Amino acid sequence: MTASHSVDTKQPLLQIRDLRKFFPITAGVFNKTVGHVRAVDDVSFDVFEGETLGLVGESGCGKTTTSRCILRAVDPTSGQILFRRKNDEIVDLAKLTREELQPLRAEIQMIFQDPFGxxxxxxxxxxxxxxxxxxxxxxxxxxxxxxxxxxxxxxxxxxxxxxxxxxxxxxxxxxxxxxxxxxxxxPRLVVADEPVSALDVSVQAQVLNLLLELQKRLGLTFLFVAHDLSVVRHISDRVAVMYVGQLVELAPTKTLFSRPRHPYTSALMRAVPVPDPRIPVGEVTLKGEVPSPANPPSGCYFHPRCRFATERCKVEAPALREPSPGHFVRCHFADELDLTTAF
Amino acid sequence: MTAPLLSVRDLHVTFGLDEGSVRAVDGVSFDVLPGQVVGIVGESGCGKSVTMRSILQLVDEPGRIKQGEILYRMSGPNGQGETVVDLTKLAKRGPQMRAIRGAEIALIPQEPMAAFSPVHTVGDQIIEAIQLHHRQWRPDGSGLSRAEAREIVVELFRDVGISMPDQRVDAYSWQLSGGLRQRAMIAMALSCKPRLLIADEPTTAIDVTTQAQVLALLRELQRKYGTAIIFITHDLGVIAQMANSVVVMYLGRVAEQGPVDAIFHAPKHPYTRALLRSIPSIVGETQVALPTIAGTLPHPFNRPSGCPYHPRCDERKGPECAARVPSLQPVDQGQSVSCFLHHDSSDTQ
Incomplete structure (x- = not known):
């Protein structure tokens, strides 16, 4: 785990604390607010200087909204986005006005998904x-x-x-x-939102290589948002998994892929088709649909689709905890479940 | 050996543009056996979608099938006596082609959002297809009432795993989630009991977990109905899971074809090998440079001479690669390659 050690000794460049972004749902002639889409619902994580943090999840899980909050393309509902500037001054991006943000824009940049648009x-x-x-x-x-x-x-x-x-x-x-x-x-922080998902495989490899090389040469820090787990695994030092607006697991890449602790992470990894016809097709472990962030389930948001759900999961929402150093998970039974994968 | 259901022979499709003509498909040949899943892989612009659209005679102007045959073994009336028709010879809007489209050969398009009309319910759109191709359900030609067709749709929706099928039939496509819409699309494609299903990147727009469910569904339906499937994708993982045999295309030509195990474990064409190396694996070493394919895909007006892959090839054999076009030659059990490394350079086209 040399990668995680070298990261541990570094200072966090970005610290996200209890970030929330709710979009109002309006109805009627007076546009009365009748509810909220909880796009980002209590997300906290750090991005260390010089690392690549991968952010994965299915569409609608809030990964893009999280990255857009960091750039203040959308204004967060609550929470802190602490960014350490070049002179070690720590600023809360969530609180700044447009004018105050202006000088910071150069330090945080974005790579977009669609190279045509x-x-x-x-x-x-x-x-x-x-x-x-x-x-x-x-x-x-x-x-x-x-x-x-x-x-x-x-x-x-x-x-x-x-x-x-x-x-x-x-x-x-x-x-x-x-x-x-x-x-x-x-820039010191580059937010890349699905930078290779619109590209063909051979071109994708070239762009991934370029990003890795640039990071090494320029000491960049990446927040890499993507849905393709093999790409995220390839490029990231640590990976964060989101589900219905919440962070469900965060760990160093190798740990996450070899010993996930959240049932959702494990199911997500099993769903990735392996490019080898000799590996038998696994059983589909994740059935049903992602719940709507406007009306999330009670208790643990994942319980209706979870194989291991108990009565407790239906009523009590688990908090994000750290069962082993650097490994964060939001599950009541993270210590008991054995979700070791073939990877 | 069973006779192929579909046999594409030396197909050439060109697009006549003002700047010149583009050879989108340049001599493609492959067979689809009954009940088999054929995976077609290739990068954008390799001609995989144009090949599929040619099969259904849906190539838009200024595209034109210039040469070649697409032989389809049609089931005769009442399922007896089969006739082989050359689809390229049929009139695009003629009655024969219209009887084949949807009923014999169905398409699952890439974008389920754009494929359904937003102003009709999904049920209505499928009922229309069933009533149009009623012979697929009533071989005596007696026709189906709307209520009967609706029953079939509800049953199909149940088959493809749509919950509350009798309510979802009356939903509009925009009321359904991506996964449900794709399932409805599959139900529509299966609604007239086709013998061949063309799935054009059916899972590209959906999430991995939904993709796993849709792939499992297609495998199950394929077993149940014995439908042959042509599965177009650029995702090699999906190909490995779904296909019996694979066709690898590059710049409008077949680079290599063969059984799925041979393509993944004994690829013969340098392009296939390079393609397999360039995907980040979910088990391999991380944060290392991935092997890439040198150069870029040439512009369609600027096709290289000889083997279309030779300027980017890292195993180039010699001057003949730039001078002559290698033909597709058998190298192993069911596997053929168009590369001079694997056959005598006298076999040219």
Missing amino acids: SLNPRMTLFDNVGEPLLVNGMTNRAERTDRVAELLKLVGLRPEFMHRFPHAFSGGQRQRIGIARALSTN
Whole structure:
């Protein structure tokens, strides 16, 4: 576990405490609020400097909303998002106003899922990649040209491409452009929301390699949001699993995949089809549908689909606890269940 | 050996654009045996979807089937006496093709949200198909009433694991979750008892846990009805779980085809090998560089000469790779490869 040790000694760059984001459901002529979609419901975790934290879960589990809260693309309902700035000053991103956030924007950047929708088709690569630089005060065009050329080289594109438009590039190349733009302001935290899920497997491998290499070279910290468990396992130091707006388990990657403690994590991993026809197809262990975050079940949110659910799970909501150092889990029976997988 | 249900022979489909013509499918051949699951793998732009659309004669303008045969063994009236028809020779909107579409060969499209009409209930849309192809249920041609067709839909919904089927029949597609919509889509595809089902990336838009349920459902239905399935996906894990045999496509050509075990454990084509290496495994080493395929997919107007894969190939044999196109040659039991590494370079096309 060298990876986790080296991480342990590092300071957290981002600390999320009791984060909640509820979207109101309105009805009637007066738009009266009749309920809330509990998209993020009491989420706490740390992201250490220089690590990659993977955030996984099914659609609607709140992983994207969590990442959007960090960027303040949506305003959290409650909770703290503590970010350690370059000068070691700790700021709560959840409390800042738009003006106060402005200088911080350069330190936190995002890589988007859709390489076709996230680049402005009417702007050349120079303008697409260079705009964050301009916004952050690099008004000298020659200086910006040099920086864009350097960034394009960094992500494996030729600087001569600078004056072309995004339509001239393939999906994988566009994703590289998106990465170059995210890195233009020398960010310390990069939130990547499904950065490879729109790409073909061979291109996906190239982009994953690029992200790993850039992290090593630039000492970046990644929050990597994805639904593909093999991709998350490949790139992450630690993995957090979300279910219906809650964090259900967080552990170092190898521990999580070899000895998950939450029944949902284990079921999620069993659902991944293994690319080997000799491995017999496992039984489908997770039946039914994800409950609606507007109307979550009583007690443990997972109990209606859980194989091990008892009466206690129906009434008492489990808290997130740490049964072994660095391994967080939200389950009453985390110590008793044996969920060891083949991985 | 059983006769194939569907046999695609040297299929060429081109799209005539202003800038020139694009050879989307460039000499594809493969067979589908009755009751078998054939997996088609390939990256975007390899021609897998165009091949499938050609089978159903659904290639949009300016696409045109230029050459080749798609031989389908049609069941005769009352299920007796089979005739082989060449689907490429049938009129796109003719009565024969319309009788085949849906009834003999059904499609599960990729995007279940876009596939259902939002202004009709899902039940209505399936009832319409059943009434149209009533011979599949009443071989004597006596027709089905709406109520009878509705009964069939409720039964199908129960079969595909939709809870409360008699209520869900009257739901609109936007009232159903992704998983339910995909199940309704499968029910629709099975509603006319097709002998061949084409599933075009049926699980790409849904979550892994729902995907596991849908795949289990397809396997079960396939056993129950003996339907042959062509399963298109780029997910090699799904292929390994579902397919009996696999066709690997690259730039409109078949690179390799064979039994699923051979493709995964004894791949012969450099492209198949590279593709298998490039997927992050759920058991392997983490945070290491993944082997990648050099270069990028060439632009369709800029097809390489010779073997379409040669500029990116790490096992290139010699100048013949750039000069001539290798044909698909048998190498092992049921396995064939189009690569000069595995056959004499005199066998060219």
